[in-house]
Amino acid sequence: MKWNEIKNKIILPASLLFIISGCENKITYEPVWDPDKEGAPTPVIYSIQPDSAYGGIIEISISGENFVPEIDQNFIYFGRNSAIVKTASANQITVIRPINLSDTVTIHLSVRDAYQSAKFGPYKLEEGVVDVGKELGRVYSIAIDSDENLYVHRKSDKKIYKITPDGVQSEYGTFSEAKTSSAMRMGPGGYLYLQRSTDTGSGFKRLYKIAPEGGEAERFVKLSREVKSFDFDQNGNIYSGGINSGMFVIHSDKTFEKVGNYLDFDIRAVRVFEGYVYVAGVYSGTDTLLSPDNTVVIAVPAERGIWKSQILNDGSLGATEPVFDWANSGSFSASEINDITFLEDGDIYVATNNSDPILIIHSDGTTETLYEGLLGGPATNLVWGNGNYIYINRYGENDDVSGVDRVIMGKNGAPYYGRRD
The missing domain is CATH 2.120.10.30 (TolB, C-terminal domain)
Known part of the structure; x- marks a missing residue:
């Protein structure tokens, strides 16, 4: 008997066995999140004071709704630069603006467990x-x-x-x-x-x-x-x-x-x-x-x-x-x-x-x-x-x-x- 014939008789049944066993043991994954879970309310920005950050100002107040009173659960970005959250309540957040940017930016505000973020802009900043x-x-x-x-x-x-x-x-x-x-x-x-x-x-x-x-x-x-x-x-x-x-x-x-x-x-x-x-x-x-x-x-x-x-x-x-x-x-x-x-x-x-x-x-x-x-x-x-x-x-x-x-x-x-x- 030639070697190719012997090899086919061994490999083909083994391959078939693998396919069959694979069909009997499907790999399943648990979802990363519960698709039925309702997220936190989407935050909304109504206004920002001052209306532009000039004159050496670094502290900025954001008013709106659906914020989180816990400071570390609010995330604010001026463009791609994160701000430091100083105080927070359900409708107002005070932040220290990023120093390493200037010009005009869009402010993004996200809160924990909310699927969408708030946006506000354009907002003008002086160079730090x-x-x-x-x-x-x-x-x-x-x-x-x-x-x-x-x-x-x-x-x-x-x-x-x-x-x-x-x-x-x-x-x-x-x-x-x-x-x-x-x-x-x-x-x-x-x-x-x-x-x-x-x-x-x-x-x-x-x-x-x-x-x-x-x-x-x-x-x-x-x-x-x-x-x-x-x-x-x-x-x-x-x-x-x-x-x-x-x-x-x-x-x-x-x-x-x-x-x-x-x-x-x-x-x-x-x-x-x-x-x-x-x-x-x-x-x-x-x-x-x-x-x-x-x-x-x-x-x-x-x-x-x-x-x-x-x-x-x-x-x-x-x-x-x-x-x-x-x-x-x-x-x-x-x-x-x-x-x-x-x-x-x-x-x-x-x-x-x-x-x-x-x-x-x-x-x-x-x-x-x-x-x-x-x-x-x-x-x-x-x-x-x-x-x-x-x-x-x-x-x-x-x-x-x-x-x-x-x-x-x-x-x-x-x-x-x-x-x-």
């Missing part, structure tokens, strides 16, 4: 992060006046430029004598103050100012030690500090004196908030400090961090109190502190050279990253505007990776006393 210092390249320092005009000290030509809120740029002043600056603040009477620095960013003894109409920066005061950062208090005094220089208070008549206990500090940033001078930087001494409640003398808690001193009636400073130990900043702990500013409720915003450049320190000591993954760095200066915007100076390795970003916040910053007339 805008480079308002376009084509200026690297910038030494920035400031904002009471009309939301931005002032930048440009590296390439050493000039100061003014940028209006609608983006118009003009040359405002020159800094021929000093060239570089480490800090800039708008001061009383519309004068723009600049702290002179070296090319390496270290401090200098002299502070300059530019008249309200602009022009050449003129000398204001020369201190006895090099300083790097400064801020105004509500009485028009300037508090200024630098690398192991201590802290100075400068009065409007140009007299000054050393105050506080900051001689062993490399002061990176100075900010006045609610009657205290806040200092961010590095501590190299061995002195002891008072506890925050002024009741216990404790060892200096941090090599790097933030401290504060109360401003006394005569302009001098009280005890140096620890505020935040930089070792508790998580992934930021290896980064450098470059600047600080405040939300009006007391949260501290810290500019760093971290890949996500801005750390938020809440009043209870917890921290979070501002808009993680969406902001570029390093951030060297941080200034809050008069409303819902914060301005970040990104001073990178070259002009292509540098700029000044205006970022929507939906919140007001603490006052800058120098902006007052």
Whole structure:
């Protein structure tokens, strides 16, 4: 018998057996959902407030029906970007808009167990992060006046430029004598103050100012030690500090004196908030400090961090109190502190050279990253505007990776006393 005949006698009956057995054992599937189950009512959007998201607004209210009171059972998308649900009820939801988009979008709202979603549009959004210092390249320092005009000290030509809120740029002043600056603040009477620095960013003894109409920066005061950062208090005094220089208070008549206990500090940033001078930087001494409640003398808690001193009636400073130990900043702990500013409720915003450049320190000591993954760095200066915007100076390795970003916040910053007339 030939091999082909033998093979056919074996395979054909086996195949027939498989077919027969397959017919007797049909594979069945349970339905993924119950086809008879009635879904939740379809959500409906009636209105959205505000009717467009401009002016730094990030919180948006959606009114309608058939929403779910449980926050995590409502899903809102602006185009393809998800929003953060803040509050929810059966007929109103409040969300935080996505930051990484702009222009006109359709809003989609879905709820758990509903087969269909609600749509609303077109809805207009402003861009969340805008480079308002376009084509200026690297910038030494920035400031904002009471009309939301931005002032930048440009590296390439050493000039100061003014940028209006609608983006118009003009040359405002020159800094021929000093060239570089480490800090800039708008001061009383519309004068723009600049702290002179070296090319390496270290401090200098002299502070300059530019008249309200602009022009050449003129000398204001020369201190006895090099300083790097400064801020105004509500009485028009300037508090200024630098690398192991201590802290100075400068009065409007140009007299000054050393105050506080900051001689062993490399002061990176100075900010006045609610009657205290806040200092961010590095501590190299061995002195002891008072506890925050002024009741216990404790060892200096941090090599790097933030401290504060109360401003006394005569302009001098009280005890140096620890505020935040930089070792508790998580992934930021290896980064450098470059600047600080405040939300009006007391949260501290810290500019760093971290890949996500801005750390938020809440009043209870917890921290979070501002808009993680969406902001570029390093951030060297941080200034809050008069409303819902914060301005970040990104001073990178070259002009292509540098700029000044205006970022929507939906919140007001603490006052800058120098902006007052």
